[in-house]
Amino acid sequence: MRRLGELEAEIMDRFWRWNRPATVREVVDDINLHRDVAYTTVTTVTSILFNKGYLTRARDGRIWRYKAVATREAYSAALMEDGLEASEDRPAALVQFVENLDDSEITALRKALRDVGRRAKQ
Missing domain, CATH: 1.10.10.10 (Winged helix-like DNA-binding domain superfamily/Winged helix DNA-binding domain)
Structure with a gap:
């Protein structure tokens, strides 16, 4: 995108x-x-x-x-996905991304991962 x-x-x-x-x-x-x-x-x-x-x-x-058509958040997520696709090492790119987050963003990321994990188990 x-x-x-x-x-x-x-x-x-x-x-x-x-x-x-x-x-x-x-x-x-x-x-x-x-x-x-x-x-x-x-x-x-x-x-x-x-x-x-x-x-x-x-x-x-x-x-x-x-x-x-979509929310601002969906647009932002698509840009982030494109950024990950540009990397040859997605896990390393994710680490770099997370290292730049502040505490509140890390808290939000942890919550999102828990929520996604719960939905996956259903």
């Missing part, structure tokens, strides 16, 4: 935070609170995100309403 470009990430951030269908106009208006971006530019990039499978869309009269 390719990492999102700057504007792609900015657009996806809105869909992930809002967790609801939204129009290009809503996205443009929100981004324009912080910096200027053209409606046509956001329309183009949103269409690209749809074609890449990051967004779904449905007609609402004459406009499209877009919605994120």
Whole structure:
């Protein structure tokens, strides 16, 4: 999975935070609170995100309403998986990754491993 470009990430951030269908106009208006971006530019990039499978869309009269296909967390997990696949030694890559975690992240990782282990036993 390719990492999102700057504007792609900015657009996806809105869909992930809002967790609801939204129009290009809503996205443009929100981004324009912080910096200027053209409606046509956001329309183009949103269409690209749809074609890449990051967004779904449905007609609402004459406009499209877009919605994120997956969560931000699922996207992040896919990036991490791609990073592991780039390594010739996945266990060593995992060790390097874990060594960079802070205490709260290690606690969360331990909990996740316990939860996955419990589900696997069911």
